[in-house]
Amino acid sequence: MDMNTNTERSWINLPSLNFNLKVLFSSYLMVMGFGALLASAQLLMTHGMADGKIGLSIDDIVYSYHGDPSHSQLETKLNGSMKDKAPQKERIKIIKWIRNGASEEDWNDDIKPIFDQYCISCHNTMPALPDFTQFDAVKTVAKSTNGASASTLTRVSHIHIFAIAFIFFFSGLIFSLSVGIHRWVKALAISLPFFCLIFDVFSWWLTKIHPDFAWITMISGIGYTIISIFTWIVSMYQMWILPRKGQKYTVNAWRD
């Protein structure tokens, strides 16, 4: 029996989808879009601040994955956003103390008075900041930063790959129903995010070994962000705006 005698029923493409499928696909895309925004906000707040400056940069990626074994956060801050808080001479004293192992003995004798004079007006009064009247709080930021551990990376690597691959699978499935897009552009927009995903995860490990690889993390992240925005907009547009333009799309997107 030929199921396709009514050709109108075999127009499988985004503009001609039935209403409830459009609602289902759009709801999925909306939730994923919202999730992506939340993820970016979280990324900016955690990794984005890793180097002490606002905004995501190569340094943030290096700090997060490679760490900076030769500098503590305290030293980085004293050369960064806290540079103007104490005179040069006092800052150098603190940095020398950190490099000599940040002992509690020297803290009590020489360093605590500097902190009392220049730092605790904020670092004892603002609840979001570490309380530098406490030696333990200073000790914590005086430790060198080692980046992500292998066990953390192993855990986040596979969770990241499985979870994101699922997201790309469904958004790619929806986008595969679009019309009027060259088949190779379509094939690239569907497959590249998966490749970026592998490069992304791979680059965390490489960056842990050598900071120069942070560029791959940056490029693959930007890569799948741009492609996802493109497929998201095309899918939504073709489901809800294109059909209103009056033209009928009599193609089966799954038959090329």
Ligand code: HEC
């Ligand atoms: C005028 C208020 C103020 C003073 C004075 C001040 N800080 Fe800060 N400090 C901040 C703020 C706000 C932040 C968070 C923003 C940032 O990281 O730049 C911060 C963050 C830090 C951090 C990072 C803490 C963390 O957990 O992320 C360190 C380390 C630090 N300050 C060290 C110092 C030292 C050392 C001094 C004294 C020489 C000092 N600060 C003086 C306001 C101050």
